[in-house]
Amino acid sequence: MRIVLIDNDATVRENLNILINIYAPDLKIVGEASGVQEGLACIRANKPDLVLLDVEMNDGTGFDLLAMYGTLDFKLIFVTGHNEYAIKAFKYSAIDYLLKPVDPDELSKAIAKAQQAFDAQDQNLRVANLVQNQQSSxxxxxxxxxxxxxxxxxxxxxxxxxxxxxxxxxxxxxxxxxxxxxxxxxxxxxxxxxxxxxxxxxxxxxxxxxxxxxxxxxxxxxxxxxxxxxxxxxxxxxxxxxxxxxx
Missing domain, CATH: 2.40.50.1020 (LytTr DNA-binding domain)
Structure with a gap:
């Protein structure tokens, strides 16, 4: 499985690299990015199977990136700081997320789930609902x-x-x-x-x-x-x- 890491914080990306190498050594990190525009280019260039995506970045949000990309052809796990509203939004849409600092066991569970069969239509429905709920009252x-x-x-x-x-x-x-x-x-x-x-x-x-x-x-x-x-x-x-x- 090919992975792209997109996070505003270089330390978070470094820690994810270490954890993935230890707990999921069969996975390959093919690209990293620190923002929306850079992340968009990284995904398009590397065509990953899985993206670990930050929510808040200097030039926008992970939701902005998803809106720009369009129909997703990769699996998605959000990585976020503790924010009750954001977490509730993920749960409403049944979207996988990891809290910072990332717990190794939670990362292992999320990756194991991501390695299961991929239903693109299912995930795109969930992501579309997540984005819509962010914009709705x-x-x-x-x-x-x-x-x-x-x-x-x-x-x-x-x-x-x-x-x-x-x-x-x-x-x-x-x-x-x-x-x-x-x-x-x-x-x-x-x-x-x-x-x-x-x-x-x-x-x-x-x-x-x-x-x-x-x-x-x-x-x-x-x-x-x-x-x-x-x-x-x-x-x-x-x-x-x-x-x-x-x-």
């Missing part, structure tokens, strides 16, 4: 969901509720679809914070925009606009009332 965010066979691009506002199914999460959408994703509800609870979602129960995460009413009978039940019902955990009742009052 919080109210217009989209999330990439993937089941065993299909990749879906879903408006966050179209999600009615999420339900835990052991290590899977079921997404119920306003058009009647149900999508089951092999990630835990805890992950999506953390990811959708700030988007009017409320964890009403260990097994249920609801979109307050789709909330209809709360009835105290039978220990407390939530009724959603699609007619579905779900319980409220006893310890969550006060928090639900507070969330509704602030909504």
């Amino acid at each position: 919080c109210a217009n965010q989209k999330i990439v969901l993937k089941d065993a066979e299909t990749v879906y691009l879903v408006d966050v506002t179209d999600i009615i509720r999420c339900e835990s199914e052991t290590n899977y999460t079921k997404f119920y959408l306003i058009d009647g679809r149900m999508i089951m994703v092999s990630r835990t509800l805890k992950e999506f609870d953390q990811l959708l914070k700030g988007q009017s979602f409320f964890r009403a129960h260990q097994s249920h995460l609801i979109n307050l925009h789709q909330f209809d009413r709360y009835e105290k009978k039978e220990g407390g039940m939530i009724y959603m606009k699609d007619g579905s019902t779900l319980p409220v955990a006893v310890r969550k009742k006060d928090a639900l009332m507070s969330a509704l009052a602030d909504f």
